Amino acid sequence: MMITSKRLIILGLIGVFFAQIIFYFPNLGETVATHFDALGRPNGAMPKRFFLTFEIALLLLIVSEALLIPLLIERIPERFLNIPNRGYWLAEERRAATFAGMRSAFESLGVLLVAFFVVVNQLVFNANVRRANLEVWQFIVVFIVFVGAMVIWLLRFVKMFRIPKNES
Numbered sequence: 001m002m003i004t005s006k007r008l009i010i011l012g013l014i015g016v017f018f019a020q021i022i023f024y025f026p027n028l029g030e031t032v033a034t035h036f037d038a039l040g041r042p043n044g045a046m047p048k049r050f051f052l053t054f055e056i057a058l059l060l061l062i063v064s065e066a067l068l069i070p071l072l073i074e075r076i077p078e079r080f081l082n083i084p085n086r087g088y089w090l091a092e093e094r095r096a097a098t099f100a101g102m103r104s105a106f107e108s109l110g111v112l113l114v115a116f117f118v119v120v121n122q123l124v125f126n127a128n129v130r131r132a133n134l135e136v137w138q139f140i141v142v143f144i145v146f147v148g149a150m151v152i153w154l155l156r157f158v159k160m161f162r163i164p165k166n167e168s
Contacts, residue, residue: 006107010063013114017059017121024125025052032128040133055121062117066110070103084161105157112153116146 025048032051035044046054073081078090089098119142127134 004104004107006104006111007067009111010066010107010114013111013118014059014063016118017055017114020118020121020125021052021055024129027129028125029128029131032124033134034124036127036134036136038136040127040136040139042127042133059114059117062113063110066106066113070099070106073102074099084158085163088163088167089161101160105153105160109153112146112149116142 028048028051030048031045032048033042033045034051035042037043078086081090083089088094120139123134123139123142126132
């Protein structure tokens with residue numbers, strides 16, 4: 001498996017996540033606030049060790065989605081792939097490029113998801129270490145940026161399956 005720039009970014013973000021854990025974990029209480037109401041007040045918590053296990057499992061799930069789903073898609077029989085203009089994009093002469101494009105798109109999605117995960121974790125760590133409410137306005141800004149980036153990703157992903165004008 002080739003290391004692309006997007007995979008390097010994902011690896012870097014994973015490094016940031018583990019740096020967060022190393023830095024903040026000793027300063028967390030035995031119970032970690034993990035859910036907050038609309039005003040940022042904690043209204044759900046879990047034991048510190050379970051929080052760590054949950055966060056690592058969630059990160060693994062996110063990274064797996066970005067890197068493994070495209071590999072699974074390549075192995076699915078064509079009749080089960082529901083992509084626009086399937087016959088065109090899965091023709092033998094374009095098949096490899098189509099799957100390479102999907103891998104790249106899913107790596108981009110992985111960057112977005114892991115970055116969102118790391119930033120939200122930072123907000124949660126800040127609230128827990130300060131023993132304060134979550135900064136809701138910061139979360140809203142991060143969430144709006146994330147949703148905007150996801151919309152752009154989705155539009156680009158769908159656009160990827162248009163038949164080029166010179167070939168229609």
